[in-house]
Amino acid sequence: MPMLAEPRKKSKLTLNPRGTLWANDENKFGQKLLEKMGWAKGKGLGKNEQGVKNPIRVSGNSDNKGMGFSGNPDLTTDHYENFEDVLASLNSANNSDSSDSESEKDSNNLKNIESLEMKSKNSRARVHYSKFTRGKDLSLYNENDLASVLGTKKILKRKRNNEMKNEEQNESIKEVINEETGEESDVKETFTYYSGNIKV
Structure with a gap:
C-alpha cells in the first residue's frame, strides 16, 4: 500500500522504450529511397558525403535555464536599464533638485535595514518562525545581491x-x-x- 505523502506518478510502459525497433528496421520507405540513390549506412548525406552520420537525438537538459541560454546575466537586465534611462530622462527636467535627496534617502534606507530575525526574537508574541525570518531578512544580503535580484544598477552607479x-x-x-x-x-x-x- 503506498504512503499518503508519496508523490503519484503515472508511468507508461511501451514495447519499444529506446526506439531501437525503428532504428534497426530496414524496410523503411525513406531508407529504401536513399539506398536507391546510392546512400549506405555509415555515410553522410550530401554531395561529398560530409553530412551527419549518426541519427539525430535529443540531448538531455539537466538544468532549468531553457533553450538558447548563453549565460550572460547582463542581457537579462538590459531592458530594465533602458526603461530606467527613459524614466530618468523624463524626470531630469522636472525633479533635478529632488533626485539628490531621493538618492540620499535610498542610501540611508539600505544602511538602516534592521534584521527581521532580531525584530521577531525581541517581540513579545512569537510572530514568525525562524526559517521564515531568515528567508525574508534583507540584512543578510549585501547591496550587490539586492541589485541582482531587483535588476537595478543604481547601487553600482552610486x-x-x-x-x-x-x-x-x-x-x-x-x-x-x-x-x-x-x-x-x-x-x-x-x-x-x-x-x-x-x-x-
Whole structure:
C-alpha cells in the first residue's frame, strides 16, 4: 500500500522504450529511397558525403535555464536599464533638485535595514518562525545581491560615483601636500613621514 505523502506518478510502459525497433528496421520507405540513390549506412548525406552520420537525438537538459541560454546575466537586465534611462530622462527636467535627496534617502534606507530575525526574537508574541525570518531578512544580503535580484544598477552607479569622489579627494590632498612639500609624493609616504616625526 503506498504512503499518503508519496508523490503519484503515472508511468507508461511501451514495447519499444529506446526506439531501437525503428532504428534497426530496414524496410523503411525513406531508407529504401536513399539506398536507391546510392546512400549506405555509415555515410553522410550530401554531395561529398560530409553530412551527419549518426541519427539525430535529443540531448538531455539537466538544468532549468531553457533553450538558447548563453549565460550572460547582463542581457537579462538590459531592458530594465533602458526603461530606467527613459524614466530618468523624463524626470531630469522636472525633479533635478529632488533626485539628490531621493538618492540620499535610498542610501540611508539600505544602511538602516534592521534584521527581521532580531525584530521577531525581541517581540513579545512569537510572530514568525525562524526559517521564515531568515528567508525574508534583507540584512543578510549585501547591496550587490539586492541589485541582482531587483535588476537595478543604481547601487553600482552610486558606488562608482563614491569611488570617483574619493579619487578626487585623494588628488586634491596630493595637490595640497605637493604645494606644502614642493615635491610629488604619495599620500602614504607623507603620512609615514609625518607619523615618524611625531614624538609622543
